[in-house]
Amino acid sequence: MIIRLxxxxxxxxxxxFTQILYYDGQKEIIALVMGEVANRENVLCRVHSQCISGxxxxxxxCDCREQMEMAQRLIQDAGQGVIIWxxxxxxxxxxxxxxxxxxxxxxxxxxxxAYVKLGYSADAxxxxxxxxxxxxxxxxxxxxxxxxxxxxxQLHDDGLMITGIKPL
Numbered sequence: 001m002i003i004r005l006x007x008x009x010x011x012x013x014x015x016x017f018t019q020i021l022y023y024d025g026q027k028e029i030i031a032l033v034m035g036e037v038a039n040r041e042n043v044l045c046r047v048h049s050q051c052i053s054g055x056x057x058x059x060x061x062c063d064c065r066e067q068m069e070m071a072q073r074l075i076q077d078a079g080q081g082v083i084i085w086x087x088x089x090x091x092x093x094x095x096x097x098x099x100x101x102x103x104x105x106x107x108x109x110x111x112x113x114a115y116v117k118l119g120y121s122a123d124a125x126x127x128x129x130x131x132x133x134x135x136x137x138x139x140x141x142x143x144x145x146x147x148x149x150x151x152x153x154q155l156h157d158d159g160l161m162i163t164g165i166k167p168l
Contacts, residue, residue: 002029002132014072017083022136024129027087031133032072035080038138042163044081045142046071047130047151049088052095067168071145074166082137084130091115092124127151131158 007020010032017032037043048071054064068083075081090098093115101114112122131154134142143164144152156162 001025002129002136004136012072014069014076020133020137022129022133029087029129029133030085031137032083032085033081033137034075035078037080037082039140040080041141041161042143043139043141044071044075044078044145044166045134045139046075046081046083046145046168047086047127047155048083049086049092049125052089053098067145070168074145082134082139082142084133086125086127086130088125091121092126093120123150125151127154128158131155131160134160 002022002024005021005023005028007018010017010019015034017034020031020033022029022031046068048064048068051062051064053059054062055068058065071081071083075083089095091111097115097118097120100118101111104114104117105111109117116122141161141163142155143166144155144162145166145168146152147167152162152165
């Protein structure tokens with residue numbers, strides 16, 4: 001269950017969004033909304049997991065920052081859309097798992113395989129809160145901005161109407 005805590009305007013390089021802060025009893029979740037999305041169909045939507053390395057430290061080892069910028073640009077061009085920012089660092093295994101996996105990745109092991117070898121889940125992310133937020137925002141259907149088939153599957157299984165997928 002999510003609780004809507006507060007909202008306010010956020011000026012970005014890609015226009016003005018309304019940022020809405022939610023809480024699920026353990027973590028904060030931020031929805032960035034541009035334009036009118038309530039009772040709308042085919043709303044552009046990016047469900048994005050936090051990446052400290054990419055977003056804060058400008059790492060060139062991942063494409064998280066670029067995916068966020070592409071999503072913001074597409075939403076700006078459309079004049080409406082939603083980005084949901086989930087606190088799920090390291091595929092929700094945490095930053096420690098990400099750091100510990102580094103040597104395995106340097107040896108040619110994929111990120112998911114490295115997590116498993118270290119005793120973590122290959123991908124522990126959940127998108128149920130994103131689905132709850134989209135319902136709370138009264139979005140009727142989405143065009144999902146993603147390259148992740150598991151995200152599509154989970155959101156669909158959570159009852160969201162996905163009318164399109166646009167790879168980033």
